Amino acid sequence: MTKLNVSATVSLAILFVTAGLAAGAPAPAAPEAATGYKPAPMPYPENALEPVITEKTVQFHYGKHHKGYADKLNDLVKGTPLADKKIEELITLSANQPDKVALFNNAAQVWNHDFFWASMKPGGGGTPTGKLADMIKESFGSFEEFKKQFIDTAMSQFGSGWTWLVIDGKNLKILKTGNADTPITQGLKPLICLDVWEHAYYLDYQNRRKDFATVFLDKLVNWDFAAARLAGK
């Protein structure tokens, strides 16, 4: 688990830097220290996903919701030994602990959202190549079948949650998690995720979650990020 989480952190840091530079954005600051939890720097400008996801949605989603989880997390751990732990450790130690529900929810939501922003890029979408494309074909039969199953899974999540493409042994698997739940507590390594909380799409797509999941795959998903994760970076 420790190796997985360190790998995830490094991968995110690398992708944030490379994606930000590619988009012409200033190089983001170094990853945050273990204390003072903050959302990871956005990998691209807040208007860079227009018109698929509007700047207004990103401003609320990143600036209010994502930051709000980090603020609540800081309030929970302030002045305690937990304040010095990596966020993945907070997730692991609080998962399935009835007395640590708030800690888990806010820590996991910070991590999940960091991963969500990294799962997209301006001009993304299309089809993956190389080993990732081969594994998708082996696991789902075809890329079109993968898309169908990913969208169906996003639609079948009742209420708030997430849709994930993860590595499960030698195969890839699509899964959904409710509320703040995250596959890293199951020892699974995510490659991409889609936020299906209504705050992710309501301003732009109202109740049309299927449209949002479809354009995520067609125009935003960052297959370079997923391939780097698959390669262990």
Ligand SMILES: [Fe+2]
């Ligand atoms: Fe969200």
